[in-house]
Amino acid sequence: MTSVVLAGGGTAGHTSPLIATAEALREAGVDSLSAIGTSRGLETTVIPAAGLELDLVDPVPLPRRPSVELAKVPLRLGRAVAQARDILRRRRADVLVGFGGYVSLPAYLAARTMGVPVVIHEQNALPGLANKAAARFAHTVAVSFPDTPLPKAQFIGLPVRAAIADLARTGRTAARVEARAALGLDADRPTLLVSGGSQGARSINEATVAARNDLLAAGVQVLHVWGAKNFTDQALVRDETTGAAYQPVPYVPAMEQAYAAADLMVGRSGAGTVVETAVVGLPAVFVPLPHGNGEQARNAVASVEAGAAVLVADAELDAARLVAEVVPRITDPDTLQRMGEAGTTLMSPDAARQLAEFVRAAQRPRRRRGVGHGAA
Missing domain, CATH: 3.40.50.2000 (Glycogen Phosphorylase B;)
Structure with a gap:
């Protein structure tokens, strides 16, 4: 034994x-x-x-x-x-x-x-x-x-977790349609996942709400995971011209489903998020927590250097910067493919x-x- x-x-x-x-x-x-x-x-x-x-x-x-x-x-x-x-x-x-x-x-x-x-x-x-x-x-x-x-x-x-490793092995593309349907998302739209981790992130939440109309006008649908303690009376918003929707939720029980549904993620750079996005090949915009000893910024270095992610300082994140980082990437399939492949070569499942x-x-x-x- x-x-x-x-x-x-x-x-x-x-x-x-x-x-x-x-x-x-x-x-x-x-x-x-x-x-x-x-x-x-x-x-x-x-x-x-x-x-x-x-x-x-x-x-x-x-x-x-x-x-x-x-x-x-x-x-x-x-x-x-x-x-x-x-x-x-x-x-x-x-x-x-x-x-x-x-x-x-x-x-x-x-x-x-x-x-x-x-x-x-x-x-x-x-x-x-x-x-x-x-x-x-x-x-x-x-x-x-x-x-x-x-x-x-x-x-x-x-x-x-085994579910994340399994997604890495099967590929996000194979799981995308089912994941988007399960999360109430349109099957064929560019999809942005925003999450500040299990506790949420106020600065990311605020910047996303401020950028919401511009993202929807660009045809980008948004799955915004607020964090349970930050979620109040948020409601679904849909752009009448493009049809793209902003969908706020307090949390996602199975993050592998959100990873499969998304084309790009905006979030903190805790070790779990950095590694999981790289493992499954999900391009990311990381906004490190500005407190502590700087470990979140350091966590993101390898992904940024490999071309799998970009880094934005918390103090520099506002609606305009978020739109500028997200829209050109999420609407360019070649860029998304390069970033995703860079992540999977960096981290093993x-x-x-x-x-x-x-x-x-x-x-x-x-x-x-x-x-x-x-x-x-």
């Missing part, structure tokens, strides 16, 4: 590749899979929904500035490491796979003290603190983007399978680690 424990949580950026990797590990014959998270993150709902048992440790936020909270970190970290050790021992873990976030650091440290091999996946071009720390002693370090600055980094791309292979290769015979599993 092989037991793999996966650690990651907080946001979809951590949980989505975790779930995709778990799918691949199941297919590879791993018979015991579980996850470690905290009570604060998205993992409390999406991990059990994916059929994984979830164990919780106390969250250990890492303040960036000196404060009372920073002084509490050593005690909190020690408690979380002890909790993670108990979980790894109870699960009889053969390998720990970490995806970053608050939960990963105590899990990494617990695994190291117990002799449990660690496999890391870093989804962003700029790595987080937990993965930076653990990369020094990890068995394998896999990354989503070329040139991610981590020791021993191996570029494999980002593990994506098989990252989850490759990461699963790394995990299986990291496993050591259990009898050689008996002391570690029983250590106090």
Whole structure:
């Protein structure tokens, strides 16, 4: 029996590749899979929904500035490491796979003290603190983007859900008619997908509404995914001359369907969006989140350099800029084809399978680690 424990949580950026990797590990014959998270993150709902048992440790936020909270970190970290050790021992873990976030650091440290091999996946071009720390002693370090600055980094791309990988293999063209019908879109119109991610993006939403009439006048239909918290009394709008429609929705349950329906996407450049659009060959206009340490802009670099996407700074996005970036591209089939092909050559749909292979290769015979599993 092989037991793999996966650690990651907080946001979809951590949980989505975790779930995709778990799918691949199941297919590879791993018979015991579980996850470690905290009570604060998205993992409390999406991990059990994916059929994984979830164990919780106390969250250990890492303040960036000196404060009372920073002084509490050593005690909190020690408690979380002890909790993670108990979980790894109870699960009889053969390998720990970490995806970053608050939960990963105590899990990494617990695994190291117990002799449990660690496999890391870093989804962003700029790595987080937990993965930076653990990369020094990890068995394998896999990354989503070329040139991610981590020791021993191996570029494999980002593990994506089976539905996304399947779309990449069959092609968006084959799925387009059915996807547009399911989403209430016209079958033959240039189609723009706008999405700011699961939480939405105010600046992108505002620019899209301001550009709506010009886009519809150009014959471009728009599927605008607002994000549930931002969606209020938005209504369908149709241009009487061209017949093109603006269709606002709070969310799309199956993003692979939206990807298949679209000719071009406007959105943030979180790792998941950047990799998924490249994998399925969907050209994109990326508007990086202007906060944090700049990881979203870095995430988009490889796609932009390959010609699969263009980058617009958040401060520069308005209605005129959005129309100028979208209309010439979405109405030019040759441009769309070149951009789509550039993406598919950049990113593989098989990252989850490759990461699963790394995990299986990291496993050591259990009898050689008996002391570690029983250590106090």
